[in-house]
Amino acid sequence: MHVKRFAAAKPYDAPNHRGVVGLRLQGFEPGGPANQWVGLSQFLPGGGAGPDSTPFEKVYVVIEGEMTVIVGGQEIVLGRYDSCTIAPGEIREIVNRRNDVCTMLVVIPYPPGVKP
Structure with a gap:
């Protein structure tokens, strides 16, 4: 088992993101996950990312607030505990259109x- 306390999470800057603070909860460290990393992103009102894509899939899980996800001209609003998977190469934009984080x-x- 690999335990990492929230107080030990380090911030990271994600490319093409705005109005966001990202913390790496797991990954890129000895003893951590072998296949993926986990981040916690806090988007300010008006904050977001993209439009862009990556060559690998990603999973988003909203913990608090709402996030608008735009893919192929379709907009979906994810609320608390909603999640989505973005496929490799899929162009997406995410925007926090609310006045809370x-x-x-x-x-x-x-x-x-890349290996940890």
Whole structure:
């Protein structure tokens, strides 16, 4: 078992993100997960990411607030405990259109060739 306390989580900057603070909860460390990493993202009102894509899938889980996810011109609003999977290469944009912070868990596989 690998335990990492919330107080030990380190911030990270995600490319093409705005109005967000990301904390790495698990991953990229000895003894941590072998296949993916887990982040906690806190999006301020108006904060978001994209539009862009990655070569690997990602999973978003809204913990608090709401997040609008835009894929292929379709907009879906995710609320508390709602989740979605973004496929590899799928262009997405996410936007917090509310006046409170949106907190999301993000699960992403390691990029090819990267091992913790």
